[in-house]
Amino acid sequence: MAELSFDLALSHPGFRLEARHAGDLPGITALFGPSGAGKSTLMRVIAGLERGAAGRVGFDGTVWQDSARRLFVPPQRRGVGMVFQDARLFGHLSVAGNLRYAERRARGVAPEIAADAVISALDLGPLLGRRPAQLSGGERQRVAIGRALLSRPRLMLMDEPLAALDLRRKAAILPYIARLPEAFGMPVLYVTHAIDEVARIAHDMIALKDGCVVAAGPVADVFARLDIDAGGSRFEAGVILEARVAALDARWQLMRLDLGGQTLVMPAAPVEPGAKVQLRVRARDVLLATRRPEGLSAQNVLEAELREVIEEPETAFAEIFLGVGAQPLRARVTRAAVAQLGLAPGQRVFAVLKAISFDRRVL
Numbered sequence: 422m423a424e425l426s427f428d429l430a431l432s433h434p435g436f437r438l439e440a441r442h443a444g445d446l447p448g449i450t451a452l453f454g455p456s457g458a459g460k461s462t463l464m465r466v467i468a469g470l471e472r473g474a475a476g477r478v479g480f481d482g483t484v485w486q487d488s489a490r491r492l493f494v495p496p497q498r499r500g501v502g503m504v505f506q507d508a509r510l511f512g513h514l515s516v517a518g519n520l521r522y523a524e525r526r527a528r529g530v531a532p533e534i535a536a537d538a539v540i541s542a543l544d545l546g547p548l549l550g551r552r553p554a555q556l557s558g559g560e561r562q563r564v565a566i567g568r569a570l571l572s573r574p575r576l577m578l579m580d581e582p583l584a585a586l587d588l589r590r591k592a593a594i595l596p597y598i599a600r601l602p603e604a605f606g607m608p609v610l611y612v613t614h615a616i617d618e619v620a621r622i623a624h625d626m627i628a629l630k631d632g633c634v635v636a637a638g639p640v641a642d643v644f645a646r647l648d649i650d651a652g653g654s655r656f657e658a659g660v661i662l663e664a665r666v667a668a669l670d671a672r673w674q675l676m677r678l679d680l681g682g683q684t685l686v687m688p689a690a691p692v693e694p695g696a697k698v699q700l701r702v703r704a705r706d707v708l709l710a711t712r713r714p715e716g717l718s719a720q721n722v723l724e725a726e727l728r729e730v731i732e733e734p735e736t737a738f739a740e741i742f743l744g745v746g747a748q749p750l751r752a753r754v755t756r757a758a759v760a761q762l763g764l765a766p767g768q769r770v771f772a773v774l775k776a777i778s779f780d781r782r783v784l
Contacts, residue, residue, distance in 0.1 A: 422446065423481040426443035426477070427442055427443075427476065427478045428476045429477070437632050438632040440463055440632065441634060442634050444625070446608035446625070448608065449598070449624055450627060452626075453629070457631075458614075460581075467578065468499065469494060469496035469499050472493070481576075500573075501576045504569050504577070504578070506582065510561060512554060515551060516549050517550065519553075519564060523568040523569070523571035533573065534570055534571060543563045545563060545564060545567055548560055559590035562582050562594055563594060563597060566579075574607060577608070577609040581614070598622055611623065619640060620699075659706075660701070660751050662680060662745075665678065665698070666678055666679075666692050666693065667694065675688060678700075680746070685723075702751075709770050709772060711768075719775050719776070721773065722773055724772075725744060725750055725772045726767070726770075727767065728744050728766055737755050
């Protein structure tokens with residue numbers, strides 16, 4: 422498993438980056454944070470496209486930058502593949518021509534990646550004869566990913582590659598990105614400010630705010646931390662749950678999931694019984710009750726232990742941290758509700774979740 426490390430300082434008018442991190446890159450690592458947090462700048466420093474940063478950058482045992490030693494490895498010698506928000510394809514070349522261009526430039530570079538494997542993995546076969554102007558936004562990004570792969574990188578850097586796509590095209594291309602580490606044996610560093618993209622494809626995440634790393638680690642662990650709010654909106658706070666598919670209900674197009682002996686119901690997906698499913702549950706989609714509720718349209722009621730209540734005196738809200746067996750759950754309710762229900766640590770409560778509130782990922 423490759424390791425990425427950086428200890429950097431960079432100052433521009435109106436912006437400052439002071440980022441430090443060292444850790445493995447297991448598959449896809451999301452570089453997450455709001456606009457202006459420093460995600461793209463940090464990505465450019467790692468790629469060698471930003472010379473203004475002072476500090477150290479290392480990847481997989483190789484030092485790419487060390488200001489103290491006046492060492493700077495240029496971008497073309499770092500072995501990184503870049504995919505940007507705009508595909509940046511050569512408009513005068515066909516899709517096949519764009520891929521061949523990258524392949525020719527990478528001759529003699531290891532690891533060897535076959536064009537046929539890239540074309541198959543990204544379903545590019547039907548597009549090979551077209552020019553970029555004849556492609557949809559999602560198709561152009563798939564070609565851009567293929568071209569980056571054929572440059573034979575050791576590390577793939579993706580800078581908000583889906584930012585210009587609508588929700589339908591995003592949903593179509595995310596599975597292709599999710600397969601890249603396994604299909605081609607390389608880690609991916611993926612910049613985004615969209616928490617749903619993190620939940621769908623990332624294994625680890627590094628959260629930034631105001632040019633600083635505020636949290637890092639496995640996605641489920643970072644999601645459950647209170648300071649993830651520093652990386653985005655509180656209303657996107659939530660947790661990642663892991664469950665197994667227990668049964669499929671063809672009549673109602675639902676599937677039943679086993680979560681530590683409790684049952685969750687959600688819309689059916691193309692998975693088999695026994696498959697493991699990862700779910701993102703937003704704190705704002707969790708309701709709490711002190712008695713098991715009845716007569717609800719919501720299908721999911723989980724018994725939970727209330728572990729922590731953190732009230733926000735400057736707002737109307739409170740963050741509630743729960744345990745469903747060994748897995749965490751999080752709710753956001755009003756402070757008035759905390760007082761009216763008498764919510765306190767150690768209490769047994771019932772968490773109500775809507776079936777349609779889940780973002781799912783099959784593992």
